[in-house]
Amino acid sequence: MIEITGVRLVALDRPGYGLSDPKPGRTLADWPADAAAAADALGIGRFTVAGVSGGAPYAAACAAMLADRVAGLVLISGVAPPDMGWEAGGAAEKLMILDRLPGSAALAAALGRRLVLGVRSASLLRALLRFGGLPEADKRVLAGDLGIHVLDSFREALRNGPQGALDDARNYARPWDFAVEDIHAPTIIWHGTADSEVPVAAAEVYARLIPHARMCVKEGEGHFSLVVQYNRNIIASFFAIAERYVLADVTPAARTFPPAGE
Numbered sequence: 001m002i003e004i005t006g007v008r009l010v011a012l013d014r015p016g017y018g019l020s021d022p023k024p025g026r027t028l029a030d031w032p033a034d035a036a037a038a039a040d041a042l043g044i045g046r047f048t049v050a051g052v053s054g055g056a057p058y059a060a061a062c063a064a065m066l067a068d069r070v071a072g073l074v075l076i077s078g079v080a081p082p083d084m085g086w087e088a089g090g091a092a093e094k095l096m097i098l099d100r101l102p103g104s105a106a107l108a109a110a111l112g113r114r115l116v117l118g119v120r121s122a123s124l125l126r127a128l129l130r131f132g133g134l135p136e137a138d139k140r141v142l143a144g145d146l147g148i149h150v151l152d153s154f155r156e157a158l159r160n161g162p163q164g165a166l167d168d169a170r171n172y173a174r175p176w177d178f179a180v181e182d183i184h185a186p187t188i189i190w191h192g193t194a195d196s197e198v199p200v201a202a203a204e205v206y207a208r209l210i211p212h213a214r215m216c217v218k219e220g221e222g223h224f225s226l227v228v229q230y231n232r233n234i235i236a237s238f239f240a241i242a243e244r245y246v247l248a249d250v251t252p253a254a255r256t257f258p259p260a261g262e
Contacts, residue, residue: 016164029177031058032065050074066184072241073187086201096173121151123231135194180209187213188237192221
């Protein structure tokens with residue numbers, strides 16, 4: 001838990017997750033309209049959009065398709081477009097392969113939901129730490145209460161079924177229905193070199209495709225440890241986008257980005 005001022009942070013459940021109803025057949029390009037509708041309802045005009053892990057493609061879609069409203073884009077440990085060579089060796093590769101094997105995605109999602117909902121978080125965490133193939137950086141940050149909170153968030157996401165995860169697997173693995181190259185908003189890409197879920201090569205793909213993108217790659221950090229160790233810096237990058245590109249006088253918090261040594 002960190003205290004911040006000057007940021008209005010809004011997190012949306014994608015269709016099929018948590019409290020959001022499924023939207024059969026949804027694609028990545030459907031999401032920007034949902035995000036824009038939410039912003040309209042909240043009275044928000046322009047905004048910076050961020051995506052973590054599997055949320056990155058959806059954030060990227062917003063930046064590409066809502067160019068008049070998205071002031072900046074922050075991608076954190078993000079899944080990148082398929083068939084560009086970044087997937088090898090990561091857990092994301094297994095998720096994307098599921099879409100290409102008939103029936104396997106639904107079976108895996110159903111089993112995963114039963115496991116997450118049917119096993120106590122503490123027991124599931126012990127198994128994850130022992131058999132999950134996580135880097136040491138991730139094991140350290142997940143070993144305590146944070147690991148329980150992470151698993152509880154998975155439980156909440158799957159409360160009404162696996163449809164959200166199934167739709168995501170399909171959307172990640174198939175050709176994306178928007179062009180990442182169309183993103184012209186200032187973009188900051190965060191990734192850890194030890195990420196075993198989404199290899200750091202995914203960040204390099206985004207950096208090649210997006211004009212004006214800046215990479216912040218952290219040595220030895222994993223998929224979970226990155227946002228724990230650098231949460232203040234990541235939030236500061238939102239301020240940095242505002243100060244440097246929107247020409248707004250926001251907050252001295254932006255001075256902590258980029259981190260020392262960048």
